[in-house]
Amino acid sequence: MKAYNFNAGPCVLPKEAIESTIEAIRNFDGTGIGLLEISHRTAGWERIMAETRQLWRDLLNIPDEYEVLFLAGGASTQFFMVPANILAKKAAYLQTGVWAKKAAKEAKLFGEVDVVASSEDKIYSYIPKNYTIPADADYFHITTNNTIYGTEIKYDMDCPVNLVADMSSDILSRPVDVKKYAIIYGGAQKNVGPAGVTFVIIRKDILGKIGSRQYMNPLPTMVDYRTHAVDDPKNISMFNTPPVSAIFVMHETLKWLKDTIGGVEKIHEINVKKSQLLYNEIDRNSLFVGTAAKEDRSIMNHCWVMAPGKEDLQDEFMAFAKARGMVGIKGHRSVGGFRASLYNACPVEAVEALVKCMQEFEELHK
Ligand SMILES: *Cc1c(COP(=O)(O)O)cnc(C)c1O
Numbered sequence: 001m002k003a004y005n006f007n008a009g010p011c012v013l014p015k016e017a018i019e020s021t022i023e024a025i026r027n028f029d030g031t032g033i034g035l036l037e038i039s040h041r042t043a044g045w046e047r048i049m050a051e052t053r054q055l056w057r058d059l060l061n062i063p064d065e066y067e068v069l070f071l072a073g074g075a076s077t078q079f080f081m082v083p084a085n086i087l088a089k090k091a092a093y094l095q096t097g098v099w100a101k102k103a104a105k106e107a108k109l110f111g112e113v114d115v116v117a118s119s120e121d122k123i124y125s126y127i128p129k130n131y132t133i134p135a136d137a138d139y140f141h142i143t144t145n146n147t148i149y150g151t152e153i154k155y156d157m158d159c160p161v162n163l164v165a166d167m168s169s170d171i172l173s174r175p176v177d178v179k180k181y182a183i184i185y186g187g188a189q190k191n192v193g194p195a196g197v198t199f200v201i202i203r204k205d206i207l208g209k210i211g212s213r214q215y216m217n218p219l220p221t222m223v224d225y226r227t228h229a230v231d232d233p234k235n236i237s238m239f240n241t242p243p244v245s246a247i248f249v250m251h252e253t254l255k256w257l258k259d260t261i262g263g264v265e266k267i268h269e270i271n272v273k274k275s276q277l278l279y280n281e282i283d284r285n286s287l288f289v290g291t292a293a294k295e296d297r298s299i300m301n302h303c304w305v306m307a308p309g310k311e312d313l314q315d316e317f318m319a320f321a322k323a324r325g326m327v328g329i330k331g332h333r334s335v336g337g338f339r340a341s342l343y344n345a346c347p348v349e350a351v352e353a354l355v356k357c358m359q360e361f362e363e364l365h366k
Contacts, residue, residue: 004350006340007328008147008301009169009190014345016260017252024248040244046234048251053236055254059264062178062201067229069200070237070247075168075187078198079103082141082164082183083110084223085210092116092137092161096153097124097146098334099166104141116140123335124149126293137161139182145170147190148332150303150339151296156180162206170300171199172257173344174268182206188246191300191343193253196246202229257344267344274342274351275299281355285362287313291335305337310365317361324357 005012024035029044038045053068062068071077079102083091089111093104095118107113114137117128124146133140139162145152147169156177157163167176168186178184183202189195207226210219221227227239261267279297282290282304291303306314314337321329331337340354 001325002353003325003327004353005327006342006346006350006354008332008339008341009187010195011190011328011341011343012345012350013194013249014253014256014260016256017249017345020252021245021249025245035245035248038244040238040241045244048248049237049242050233052247052251052254055251055258056199056201059172059254059258060176060178060201065205066178066201066203067207067236069202069225069228070242070250071198071200071228072196072243074195074198075099075166075185076102078166078185078200079106080109081223081225082139082185083107084219085225086138086162086164086183086206087111088138088209090114090134090137092133092140094118094128094131094140094142095120096127096143096151097149099147099168100141100143103143103166107141111138119151123291124151125291127151127153127296133160135160139164142166143168145173145298145300147301147341148339149335150290150292150298150301152298152300153296154299169341169343170298172254172264172267173271173300175264188250190341193250194246196243197250199250200225200228204229253345261344270348271299271342271344274346274348275302277348277351277355278302278340278342281358285358287317287362287365288338288358291337300343301339301341303331303335303337303339305331305335313365320361320364321354321357324353326354326357329354 026034028035028038056068087110091107092114095101095115104113114134117131119126119128140159141164143166162182164183165181167184169190171186172191185200188197207229228237282288287307287310288304289307329338329340331339
């Protein structure tokens with residue numbers, strides 16, 4: 001049976017990226033030595049690092065005044081690295097989910113945190129709209145896509161202070177105006193690669209401000225962005241051993257996005273189509289209802305539950321879907337029901353199969 005992977009992360013990756021990685025694990029760059037066994041100081045590897053950065057720049061039109069870093073520790077490590085480096089006095093956070101809440105919690109270790117708005121009152125089913133960003137904050141932190149609840153800030157906001165965004169689960173799903181942000185970060189394992197590498201896109205002038213923090217100066221070497229964002233291109237993200245295999249898969253995934261798909265605008269079109277296909281079915285099908293506010297619906301993660309009065313069919317639908325090859329559609333325990341993540345590498349065919357499965361289930365219960 002064909003398996004359709006709707007996992008929220010780690011998740012589906014392009015087949016092409018997997019195949020070329022398998023080949024590189026056997027024989028990297030014609031060296032006769034496998035990817036998992038090479039030194040990260042080999043010329044071939046330095047080329048992959050440089051190319052991967054360039055792919056990011058090409059795909060997102062990242063201006064020269066930004067550096068692109070590949071670190072370890074996941075998005076969760078950025079939750080404390082961001083404030084450790086740039087929180088001098090006060091930071092503002094928009095609390096749109098537990099990831100955002102966790103980020104704010106770490107920031108409190110370094111200074112004052114102003115949570116300008118939260119949607120926790122309604123299980124994070126919407127994005128708060130009316131709030132004021134304090135002009136004296138060192139930065140404003142947002143989570144653009146709330147993986148667990150299926151809500152998304154789908155535009156690049158104007159912000160009076162440095163804007164910092166956790167884009168773990170919607171990076172490269174749509175065009176982004178990088179100039180609106182001071183820092184963009186995320187774990188790779190939702191849309192750009194496997195677990196093990198974290199991307200950080202940082203405006204270089206920010207680096208000059210590090211060290212003005214009052215609480216913990218100097219920073220531990222690995223925590224300081226300046227350790228990784230150095231002038232010598234050969235040493236960017238190479239202070240210590242980078243996660244070589246994860247970066248390689250990211251390289252292959254970005255190449256697929258650029259060359260096979262044709263870039264971020266193209267994938268955005270495809271993503272919107274996939275997303276509409278599923279939301280249309282959630283809205284049409286009498287057995288199901290969506291959980292996120294319509295105007296804030298994510299094009300990556302789609303959450304729905306059984307319609308009122310149909311709750312007792314939940315386990316039956318789960319088994320029904322599983323028997324038809326649907327993998328990873330169980331909703332997060334805080335929301336319940338179902339969640340389907342339609343990341344870049346999820347084919348339209350998978351969404352069509354899921355929609356058909358929902359329709360057949362409805363037929364059974366007419
Ligand atoms: C998955 C996720 C995280 C956590 O990422 P790790 O790399 O596991 O630390 C943080 N933020 C968002 C929005 C996520 O989806």
